Amino acid sequence: xxxxxxxxxxxxxxxxxxxxLDCVYETRDxxxxxxxxxxxxxxxxxxxxxxNSFDEQNEISGRYSWNFQKSTxxxxxxxxxxxxxxxxxxxxxxxxxxxxxxSFGAGTTVTVRA
Amino acid sequence: xxxxxQTPKFQxxxxxxxxxxxxxxxxxxxxxxWYRQDxxxxxxxxxxxxxxxxxxxxxxxxxxNVSRSTTEDFPLRLLSAAPSQTSVYFCASRGQWxxxxxxxxxxxxxVV
Numbered sequence: 203x204x205x206x207x208x209x210x211x212x213x214x215x216x217x218x219x220x221x222x223l224d225c226v227y228e229t230r231d232x233x234x235x236x237x238x239x240x241x242x243x244x245x246x247x248x249x250x251x252x253x254n255s256f257d258e259q260n261e262i263s264g265r266y267s268w269n270f271q272k273s274t275x276x277x278x279x280x281x282x283x284x285x286x287x288x289x290x291x292x293x294x295x296x297x298x299x300x301x302x303x304x305s306f307g308a309g310t311t312v313t314v315r316a
Numbered sequence: 317x318x319x320x321x322q323t324p325k326f327q328x329x330x331x332x333x334x335x336x337x338x339x340x341x342x343x344x345x346x347x348x349x350w351y352r353q354d355x356x357x358x359x360x361x362x363x364x365x366x367x368x369x370x371x372x373x374x375x376x377x378x379x380x381n382v383s384r385s386t387t388e389d390f391p392l393r394l395l396s397a398a399p400s401q402t403s404v405y406f407c408a409s410r411g412q413w414x415x416x417x418x419x420x421x422x423x424x425x426x427v428v
Contacts, residue, residue: 211356235414247406247419254414293358302347302366302413303374306358 205229206296208307215284216315223279223310225294231255233299236270236277241291241309250292253277284314318342322407322420329397329427337392337423339407347410348390349417352376352403359406365390397427 205228215221227236238250251261253270261268265282281288294307320341329335341348349364361374365384379401381393390409394401407420 206358208358237416245404245422245424247422249416249418252414252416297413300413302410303349303361303364304359304408304410304417306351306360308356308358 206294206305206307208294208310210310211308212311212313214313214315217285218283221281221284221312223292223294223312225277225279225307227275227277227294227296229296229298231298235297237295237297237304238268238279239293239295241293243289247293281312286314286316288312289314320407320409320418320420322423324423325421327423327425329394329425331397331399331427333397335394335397337405337407339390339392339420340388341409341418342388343409343411343418344387345409345411346387348384349374349408349410350380350382350390350392351406351408353406353422354403362392399427401425402427
């Protein structure tokens with residue numbers, strides 16, 4: 203059975219600090235996809251990134267970066283120079299081979315203080 | 317394109333009442349699903365469908381019913397609302413298994 207663990211429940215930082223969100227997953231499949239979603243205070247779910255299990259390259263998009271390590275079954279997310287607008291709940295999710303279901307972690311609430 | 321349209325946005329029900337949450341997508345996605353979001357538990361799958369006429373149970377299906385008569389629509393029915401069903405509900409659609417899911421705006425449901 204697939205499982206996603208986000209051990210950090212809440213993180214509070216001051217603006218311009220970096221923040222790293224941990225995501226650890228479990229799966230028996232060799233082919234799978236990992237995702238990150240952002241849920242701002244307005245409540246909608248915003249897709250941030252997907253990564254397939256064969257692509258371990260780190261990715262950077264502006265102030266966001268992702269570190270995928272199959273050896274530790276982790277897909278961590280870093281926000282560099284955080285801003286108040288980054289305050290949100292962030293979810294990590296997993297989808298296994300030919301399975302349309304997404305398994306979500308419990309989410310990490312990030313609060314960025316001015 | 318509207319994407320995934322979910323209604324209503326807010327709803328208050330009395331215990332024992334029934335209601336239907338509507339979900340429609342215009343992306344011709346075969347896969348649609350319903351999740352509920354509760355504090356500290358992430359999103360949990362209620363029911364899903366891989367195409368018109370095909371539905372299946374997810375992780376927390378009790379107390380909910382679904383049907384899929386068209387590709388576009390996937391309503392969620394609460395048969396007899398209970399306070400334990402107080403939650404935020406999200407409908408999602410997905411075109412391919414490796415692609416991201418698109419979510420509706422969410423419905424905040426309170427059962428009193």
